[in-house]
Every structure is written in C-alpha cells, then in structure tokens.
Amino acid sequence: MIDRQWGMPTSLGSRIPLASLIQTLAVAEHLNFRHASNALGVSLSSVSARVKTLEEDLGILLFERHARGVRLTEAGKQFVEQIAVGIDQLDHAVKTAGMAAAGECGRLRIGVHALIPGSFLAELIERYRNEHQGINVEITEGTARDAIMQLRADQLDVAFVAGTPELPDCHSRPIWTEPLVAVLPERHQLATQPVLTWADLVGETFLVRQGGTGPQVQDHIVLRLAGRWPAPSILRFDVGRGTLLSMVGQGFGITIFGAATALLPTSGVVFLPIADEPEPAAFSAVWSPFNQGAALRNLLTLANEIGRVNPAGLSRCVSKQPVAQQ
Structure with missing residues (x-):
C-alpha cells in the first residue's frame, strides 16, 4: 500500500506513467504549468492533474505553487535531476534500437575466402561501409568449411564462399562469378x-x-x-x-x-x-535463416544492386533479383 503523506517517499518503479515524468520535466523547465502545457501541446488541466497525481503517488511535494508560477522543492530538484538522466537514457535506447532495426548501427561479421583489391567482393564491402558508416564491419578469412562452422556457431553473420552450396540449415544465394x-x-x-x-x-x-x-x-x-x-x-x-x-x-x-x-x-x-571450362566459377553468400537483421539484408541488397561487369572483365554478378526474405 502506498503511503500518501507528504515527506514519506515510496518506491513505485515502473508503475509511474512515462507521460507523467515528461510533463513533470516540462514544468520543472518552464516553472509554469501553462507554459509547460503549451510547449507539450497538451491541455493545462492534463499537466496539472498528472503532476498532482504523481506527487500523491510518490508522497512527495515536488513543486511549491504560487500565483506567478511554481518552484521546485529540494526533493523536487533531486527527483527531476534523476529522471532527466533516465529519460535521456531511454531516448537514446529508443533511437539506438531504431537505428539497429534499420541497419544503421551495429556490426556485421563477414567470412571471406580472400579480399582482393578491385574484385567484386572488395567493391561490395567498400561500398557497404561507405553507405552504412554506423555498421562496424568485421572480416574473417578462412576456408568455406570453417566459415560454415562459424555461421552455425553464430560467430559470423554471412560468409562468401566458392560454389553454390546447398545446406539444409542455411540460406545461400549466388552473388557473382569469375572465370x-x-x-x-x-x-x-x-x-x-x-x-x-x-x-x-x-x-x-x-x-x-x-x-x-x-x-x-x-x-x-x-x-x-x-x-x-x-x-x-x-x-x-x-x-x-x-x-x-x-x-x-x-x-x-x-x-x-x-x-x-x-x-x-x-x-x-x-x-x-581455360577454353573448355564449361562455365565461370560461382561465388555465393551463405547465412543463417535465423538472421533477420537489417545490416545483413542491406548487404545482400547492395550486392544485387552492384550487378555489373567488372571493368577488367574478371567478375560479374549473377543475381539481379530483389532481395526477398527467405
């Protein structure tokens, strides 16, 4: 049961509505209920009621009211300082989560057989890093077998391997070919x-x-x-x-x-x-079906968009269809 007597602080934790905290911060900033309501675009009565309810629930007087406005009590100053930090952290968390969901921040772990300057793969990774600068790209070189093992152990997000492997527990797509x-x-x-x-x-x-x-x-x-x-x-x-x-x-x-x-x-x-080699060697991207991250999706989309003949005639994209969820 909550003690509503002034000066008897209680612990409410997550039961305090976020809107009450935001409106309290606005009143503390403007030291005036009307100015705070105008800044927030809500009614004066809403701000006044929410702040009063919060004070009652906390059992703490946050503001001293007077004819020309309000001023923070000592307890109010401490409370506002702490919730301001919490609101900033929450805002940062929301923005960071949104950026991660859009593939604008985070990391992408890529397994490669080699990264040769001027090759299709090198251009793909360079363009991806330029277009998604908030993504930390990590490169691991090794055999296809090692890369698939690392994919399965969630140590890589995608591997580029020679051939067109058909793995029951992984998605794969041909990306480019080389003679x-x-x-x-x-x-x-x-x-x-x-x-x-x-x-x-x-x-x-x-x-x-x-x-x-x-x-x-x-x-x-x-x-x-x-x-x-x-x-x-x-x-x-x-x-x-x-x-x-x-x-x-x-x-x-x-x-x-x-x-x-x-x-x-x-x-x-x-x-x-080699004149009698029947077709160019294909190189494929392989990734886990559980990886639905936007960072990976953006890389595969860019691989399709590049879809061009290498100026030296050394590689060409073989998959120009839009990336679709599999």
Missing part, C-alpha cells in the same frame, strides 16, 4: 599460348592452398582430370595466396584461381583462360 584461369610460370612451355585446355594440363604438378578456396580448387582439378593419364600431382601448402603465386613463379608447379587473382600485383607468372 577460372590457369597460373603458370612465365618460362613454362605453355605460357605463350593465348588459351589452354584441361588436356594441356595433364601431367602437371598443381599447387593448392590448405586455406581459402584451396580445398575446392583441389576437388575441381581432380574432377576435370578424372580418367586422364598420368593422374594429376596435387601438392597442398599452408601458405597465403601471394606466397603460392610466388612459388608458381619459381617453378614449383602451376595452380588454378578465379580470375580476380590477376588483379593482385604479381611477377613471374601468367594467367591463361
């Missing part, structure tokens, strides 16, 4: 040819990475050269993309990459198209 190219040392006997075929590569030693898209590249080489003799020799190295290219240049072997790799500054190697 596959063979990377050979400049002094290789095939380096002067304008194009190659898979038959030209029979008997070669292939180098692939253990990380990034290395596992998918190895599977693709095995698939394309299946049944040919001699069988391909495939060596796996725990190195970065740049080191692998350097090893090719030094004659360790050859490799296969998406054409965007040619955008990297390299020396001692050539990038040659």
